[in-house]
Amino acid sequence: MSLIASYISGVTMLGTPAEIYNFGAQYWLIVFAMCLSGFTVATVYLPVFTKLQVCSSYEGGLKAVVYTDTWQTVVMFISVLVVVILGIISVGGMNVIIERAYAGNRLHSLNPNMYDRYTVFSVLIGGFTYWTSFNSVHQTMVQRYLSLPNDKQAKLSVGIFTVGVVFFISMCCFAGVLVFSTYYDCDPLTANRISNSDQLIPLFVVETAGHLRGVPGLFIAGVFGAALSSLSVVLNSTSVVLLEDVFKGVCHFDLTETRAKIISKCIVLILGVISVCLVFVVEHMGGVFEVASSLSAIVAGTMFGVFSLGMLIPWANTKGAVAGAIAGFIMSCIVSYGGQYASSAKLIVHPTLPISVDGCAETYGINVTAPPPIVYPDESAVFPLFRLSYLWITPIGVVTVMIVGVITSFLTGKTDIRFLDPELISPVCQWILPEEAGYSVEDRDYLPLWT
Secondary structure (H helix, E strand, C coil): CCCHHHCHHHHHHHHHHHHHHHHCCHHHHHHHHHHHHHHHHHHHHHHHHHHHHHCCCCCCCCHHHHHHHHHHHHHHHHHHHHHHHHHHHHCCHHHHHHHHHHHHHCCCCCCCCCCCCCHHHHHHHHHHHHHHHHHHHCCCCCCCHHHHCHHHHHHHHHHHHHHHHHHHHHHHHHHHHHHHHCCCCCCCCCCCCCCCCHHHHHHHEEEEEECCCCCCCCHHHHHHHHHHHHHHHHHHHCCCCHHHHHHHHHHCCCCCCCHCCCHHHHHHHHHHHHHHHHHHCCCCCCCHHHHHHHHHHHHHHHHHHHHHHHHHHCCCHHHHHHHHHHHHHHHHHHHHHHHHHHHHHCCCCCCCCCCCCCCCCHHCCCCCCCCCCCCCCHHHCCCHHCCCCEEEEEEHHHHHHHHHHHHHHCCCCCHHHCCCCCHHHHHHHHHHHCCCCCCCHHHHHCCCCCC
């Protein structure tokens, strides 16, 4: 439950239905990437952490966080499930939903074009890399794995987490189809009933279940619960990192426990204010789902690439890891911010699926003129990397880290794998290590010559 709460955010609950509404159900393929990601985490990355039993800045108050996350997860699931059930009843059943979705081209065929927002390759490859980057090496997840007594239970938690997230994301995707089937003949954005696509699901909840006392509040509680479960652990852990690594480590401040608590709380307050201020910036950058995914993909790809380099490539060294991390971060920033700039400058406009306003007058008493056909800009002059879907940012970052890291490691003197601790390498790659791996440098004279 805590794992699900840590990953699912308010962006997921608000942004996913809007993506399905505007671009179709192709994003739903992400559930297959999630299943593969869960298997990869349990077999490739998790065994390394469970053997090492490393600590992190997220370990303080973990028990309280887990209990809180559990209740927040329950509220999230109930809120989405109730809204979906009431929506199905309101529309008239599954047959009506499917018919309208097909007629509106929301259940369209797969598209292989890499420049399109969602394709079978970008969703499966990009989605797998993005999900695995967080679920395998992000400390909010790893520390929860390590709180369990043994490797078997840790793997079981990954399995339960995968099933739970697949179900939740599927509900959010279905909610997008449900919203379209409700507004199939009167697009709320075109009718000026909302100002942004991210308001689609709140509008749907109010109009579908607003007459039922408590249901809108339940949904709002689910959204806030999802947001707070993700935000709280990040703000608190960041304050601890700044306190320990910057104030105490770099600045060498000798702080009493009382002063350390005050500084930590002040950091959380400052970060919270900055987060609120950034909302006014994000609203001008397009849909919240794409913006949040694009920005988080920068760190995700870099971090995942560094850990993968260390766990999967035994010859990698420190210089290779540093060089790879810098190169991967720069490359991810270029692709992410370049794409965001091109989108905000209208150099790139992702084609949305057709909408209708024919039923606005009859259903809502609003006379709406059909919008003119969208004139899409010529994107041939835009740098190709900026035209890619945001789902490719993480794979690009990971590949860059791995390539630069491996090349740098071999140029600067690769690690002698005879003296490498096998527990630092993933089980799937330990076959590369020689039998004498793990011996200390002092035992060098007693080892056979390496040829």
